Amino acid sequence: MATRADELKKAGKRLGLTPTMGYLHAGHISLVGLLNDKCDVKIASIFVNPIQFTPAEDFNRYPRNEVSDLKFLEAAGVEIAYCPDVASIYPPDFQTYVEIETLSQPLCGRFRPGHFRGVATVVLKFFHVTRCDIAAFGLKDFQQAMLIRRMVQDFDLPVELIFGPTVREKDGLAMSSRNSYLSEIERKSARALPKALEAARKLAAAGEKRAGRIVGEVRKVLEAQPSLVIQYIEIVDSLTLQPIEKVLNRAQLAVAIFVGKTRLIDNVAIGPEGDTNPIIPEGE
Amino acid sequence: MATRADELKKAGKRLGLTPTMGYLHAGHISLVGLLNDKCDVKIASIFVNPIQFTPAEDFNRYPRNEVSDLKFLEAAGVEIAYCPDVASIYPPDFQTYVEIETLSQPLCGRFRPGHFRGVATVVLKFFHVTRCDIAAFGLKDFQQAMLIRRMVQDFDLPVELIFGPTVREKDGLAMSSRNSYLSEIERKSARALPKALEAARKLAAAGEKRAGRIVGEVRKVLEAQPSLVIQYIEIVDSLTLQPIEKVLNRAQLAVAIFVGKTRLIDNVAIGPEGDTNPIIPEGE
Numbered sequence: 001m002a003t004r005a006d007e008l009k010k011a012g013k014r015l016g017l018t019p020t021m022g023y024l025h026a027g028h029i030s031l032v033g034l035l036n037d038k039c040d041v042k043i044a045s046i047f048v049n050p051i052q053f054t055p056a057e058d059f060n061r062y063p064r065n066e067v068s069d070l071k072f073l074e075a076a077g078v079e080i081a082y083c084p085d086v087a088s089i090y091p092p093d094f095q096t097y098v099e100i101e102t103l104s105q106p107l108c109g110r111f112r113p114g115h116f117r118g119v120a121t122v123v124l125k126f127f128h129v130t131r132c133d134i135a136a137f138g139l140k141d142f143q144q145a146m147l148i149r150r151m152v153q154d155f156d157l158p159v160e161l162i163f164g165p166t167v168r169e170k171d172g173l174a175m176s177s178r179n180s181y182l183s184e185i186e187r188k189s190a191r192a193l194p195k196a197l198e199a200a201r202k203l204a205a206a207g208e209k210r211a212g213r214i215v216g217e218v219r220k221v222l223e224a225q226p227s228l229v230i231q232y233i234e235i236v237d238s239l240t241l242q243p244i245e246k247v248l249n250r251a252q253l254a255v256a257i258f259v260g261k262t263r264l265i266d267n268v269a270i271g272p273e274g275d276t277n278p279i280i281p282e283g284e
Numbered sequence: 285m286a287t288r289a290d291e292l293k294k295a296g297k298r299l300g301l302t303p304t305m306g307y308l309h310a311g312h313i314s315l316v317g318l319l320n321d322k323c324d325v326k327i328a329s330i331f332v333n334p335i336q337f338t339p340a341e342d343f344n345r346y347p348r349n350e351v352s353d354l355k356f357l358e359a360a361g362v363e364i365a366y367c368p369d370v371a372s373i374y375p376p377d378f379q380t381y382v383e384i385e386t387l388s389q390p391l392c393g394r395f396r397p398g399h400f401r402g403v404a405t406v407v408l409k410f411f412h413v414t415r416c417d418i419a420a421f422g423l424k425d426f427q428q429a430m431l432i433r434r435m436v437q438d439f440d441l442p443v444e445l446i447f448g449p450t451v452r453e454k455d456g457l458a459m460s461s462r463n464s465y466l467s468e469i470e471r472k473s474a475r476a477l478p479k480a481l482e483a484a485r486k487l488a489a490a491g492e493k494r495a496g497r498i499v500g501e502v503r504k505v506l507e508a509q510p511s512l513v514i515q516y517i518e519i520v521d522s523l524t525l526q527p528i529e530k531v532l533n534r535a536q537l538a539v540a541i542f543v544g545k546t547r548l549i550d551n552v553a554i555g556p557e558g559d560t561n562p563i564i565p566e567g568e
Binding site for chain 1: 378379382
């Protein structure tokens with residue numbers, strides 16, 4: 001990959017990267033699409049990154065389907081699929097990590113120790129290996145997106161970032177490779193998550209400023225679905241990720257739940273500068 | 285710096301970096317010289333990096349002389365001197381660090397918590413900002429050199445490394461900006477450090493394999509000089525930096541002492557694959 005990237009750079013090409021863990025869906029493909037007019041050569045990486053999974057998590061059973069993924073990427077105009085194996089990314093003596101101190105603490109960071117360190121480390125490595133000039137990340141993983149932006153700033157990385165909006169199923173559920181874990185019944189229960197976010201978005205759009213009230217509304221919608229377990233519901237400043245009491249601007253509602261064994265996350269910008277598009281399309 | 289580096293890269297130039305904390309001496313200049321035939325444009329950075337000093341250390345009184353440094357660099361053929369200020373390198377929200385786990389623990393790492401994290405972080409930033417293709421580091425800071433090599437490997441950095449041998453004063457004392465702290469009397473006491481290393485080097489060259497015996501000899505020479513305080517004397521594997529009992533190959537003797545308030549470090553490769561040149565020239 002590095003050799004090929006050097007050749008392309010030498011030829012004056014601008015390189016764009018979409019890092020993925022594979023099992024691709026329309027969300028990933030939308031990120032690739034964002035790079036269309038922004039670079040000469042589109043690269044996508046497929047790598048299920050072991051160091052971003054905590055020991056109790058689903059690294060081994062994370063869904064994989066490289067054959068179908070490669071077809072998807074080719075159809076999306078990706079010129080280079082970078083699919084390294086774990087041993088080449090983390091040889092036995094590997095011991096160097098990226099630590100992002102403050103931003104990795106709240107939200108998912110509280111429940112997934114080491115997760116963001118693993119994410120930041122592999123993203124930095126892939127930036128280096130691919131020599132990319134621009135890279136696309138999805139806002140579904142909102143905290144991750146903010147962390148990558150921080151790393152690029154703090155490490156003076158010569159990489160432009162582009163963030164893609166969350167792509168949703170018809171009923172509003174955010175697309176995620178982990179949705180494939182859901183049984184039919186669980187999948188129905190999971191609809192409460194976009195419903196809860198939409199209720200919060202509407203409430204804030206109607207002028208509710210009290211974070212506690214909005215969180216309460218989200219909790220009410222989620223708890224109406226007894227098969228869901230809430231991990232967190234938080235309203236944070238969308239730059240610092242610190243909790244806020246009043247929804248004035250830059251407010252992000254972030255939620256993590258379990259449906260059975262499957263952990264799902266979702267988020268939406270709320271308040272005066274929040275999302276104006278409904279999460280669940282009219283009529284669904 | 286980044287803009288200039290991008291222009292040079294676009295013009296096909298190969299860039300070489302010598303990172304320094306300024307107050308330059310012949311050791312630094314020898315590193316610049318190593319880059320002569322290895323790149324098209326020589327860059328040197330001058331930056332006293334606050335985050336690699338522990339709170340009790342000498343950040344504020346670290347010697348500085350930019351005017352003289354720039355003359356030295358120009359005479360050495362350096363085209364670009366990169367001298368950023370602290371606020372531009374570490375803006376208020378800065379929070380992203382490089383952690384090198386195992387190699388940063390022993391030797392100086394035991395006594396300077398956070399030091400190598402600070403070193404690795406600033407070196408990574410300067411690699412990014414300068415877009416350097418090759419960088420020179422001195423073996424006087426042996427553990428630092430091994431850490432940088434590890435970081436380059438682990439982070440897949442497209443940077444070639446070149447390591448320069450320790451440059452010494454006539455009496456064998458390793459050149460260091462911190463030597464300027466020494467009073468005349470302290471400077472004389474400090475001669476025991478190269479003497480001790482030379483005694484160890486000879487002992488190992490004569491066939492002594494027992495690390496304990498060699499360390500004992502070093503201790504004897506240093507303790508003969510009552511104004512020195514030993515911080516550590518260790519013989520380690522020169523790749524892993526782990527302590528070794530038998531000097532078979534890849535053995536590095538590393539020493540840290542205080543002369544008054546001034547901390548000095550030095551090291552030498554000993555044993556069958558060790559240095560064959562005496563540390564103290566004949567007749568001194």
